[in-house]
Amino acid sequence: MKKRSNSLMIVPMLLMLSGCGSWPVKNSIIEEISPTILLYVDRGADKHLEQATLIPPLREEKKRMITANVRLMKEGRIQLNQKYYREMKSGQLRMLFISKRLAREDLLPIVNTMMLDPEISDRLYLIVVEGDFLAYLNQQVEKQQEMIDFYLYKMLAHYERQGEITVTNLHRFMEAYFSPYADPQMPLFTANGTDLIYEGTALFRDGKMVGEITALDDTLFQILNRPTRFQKSLPLPERGVTLGSLHTETKVTVQPTGDVKIYIEGTGRVEEYQGERDLNQPEAAQQLTRELEAVLEQKAALLVKKLQQLRIDPLRIGERTLGPFSQPYTEEAWKAAWPTMPVHVDVHLRLESLGLLKMKR
């Protein structure tokens, strides 16, 4: 009885499966496809999107770059596909490099396309590149640096955990974009012929890149951006000092009066000193500490001022106004109030091993 009913079930099952014609599953045999790791998008002439990717991601064949010139994001995928003998898949797409030119326009349609594709993970890293990225990739391939896409991915994954530089992904970008009290940010790299250099942070307002923070300001931006942070070294060339192993705690509060108070407490040591003071004297060391605090305070204040002038709040200071039972600023009220809010920065440094620097003059 049992056997007969089992066979009875299987027959209509098979009939239905084949009859509905619904079994042509897309095949993804790894030898036949080409899962790309990076994609580069640029705005070309005539409103076209220029896309480029490195193929193949596996090592056996000779690596090369292919490009497409299209109107729509996904159109590019078709064109890239047609140029290459293997089908391209985006399931392993890890990085989207966006040219600065394109980032200055509205980026949302492009980022949104990436969101909509269920194959693409929300962890897709987003990077803004200035300069000729294609030339850089080409050169890397020519130099037999064939795993460059993989290395770039590893670099971003490393710094995502480490927190030394800005790293953002699709999810973080979208979350900040939609949040009423935040604005998105992306890492900014410059490509020249031979190198890809981290420049700093690209700042966005409503999906458009409006500014950037570079050089030392970027380190300061990272410190302000996280409640606790460890900075391996913070050079301050104008004072001839490098602070090392700097552990910072940042507290941002918004007073009911509308004043923003930023308090940074840092513990670290002086790792390099090229100044005039004799740091063996506790008074001189104390003086230097006060001076450094003043410098950092001034730099941080200028940085926040710059953000206010750009009318953006990537530091999420607006979120600090919220309480479990209160919301003093609505989205519109915050956007209106933020650019003119008075900001007070207070830096407190505790530096160790000052006396160990024995300067003989």
Added chain:
Amino acid sequence: MKSSSLFAHDKPLQPWMWAVLVNRMQVGYFMLILPNVLVQPYMVWIILLAGCLALLNLWVIGKGLEASYQQHETEGWRPFMGSVWMRVLMVPCLVIMLLKLTIVVKGYVGIVHQILFPSVNTGTFIVLMMFAGYYLAKHGMWTVLRFGVIAFLMSAWILVLYGYFLLPPEANYSHLYPIIPLQWPSHWLESLLFVWAAFAGPEYFVVLGPWTGGKPLTKYFLAGHVVSLFEYVYFFFVSLLFFGSPYLKTVDIALIQLVRYIQLPFFERVEMIVVPAYMAPVVLVIALLMLYVYGALRILLKRIRKPPHAGGLFMVFLAVGGYLLIVDRWLWTSEIQRRMWEQLQMVVGGASFALTPALFLVLHAMQSRRRKSEKAQ
């Protein structure tokens, strides 16, 4: 296994299994879409409010079950199965069950289609799900109910996975603020109804008296429900912490999206395991409801005196499978139609859950009338 044992109830279920069953009946498709419906942080109070109301309802259902089956001389619904009223009652019951089946199967199949196999058409999955449901249902009600434990074990571990989103940097706790509504929330009644309907499911246990063994089960019912309530609040908070309300509104199915974000060092596409794991409770609901549909049809068609057999059950599966394929092909194809089905289930499922305690009153009245007439003879 003899086919006549489809509804065999010589062995009662262990009491703790009822807690598990209540829990798995309550966490279905509606739980997955719940964060996108509620969105605002203060809606957590709606979950708690609906949860407490459902707790009361479950208490009544549990007590009703106890009262109607504790005395050995009465056998619950059994004596009334041939009556005309009972047969008329089966018609709305069938509609309610088919609606629930549609939501459960089509909702899940939609997710599988969207996330895992976009190139395979949804009809295939419906056939496969129904096949799995038939395989389980064929083993009889007792096995189906015990499968609840397996369904729980297969899907409850997912809770742990979401723990990843409770800690910064993924969790942003300011997304929870303000947790009290600062002005009167606009959709509160609709949301309340939605959560209430999401908690529906245990009302199907009304007729499972013979499998309880006459034991008091109310506390197990309540325990299962409290676990579901915790799951609802947990999932809601987790999705809020990660997305924040304005973004959450735009995300399709937040909980699946969350799973896709997890990257384990040794395995990246966790959703490939999580989405199939949700299949266990879905198959449980299919098998259980299909046995109900079969039972209801037997009452309706006056076949109650004949022994149930697997062939009949298979015919019912074929019919319902065909119905689901029709729904899939024509009646649930767009987002608007999806909303419509969800709204329908919200109202109908919620109402059937709310009205179930009344069924016990009916049963009680019928039983006492019967007793009176027996005495008169």
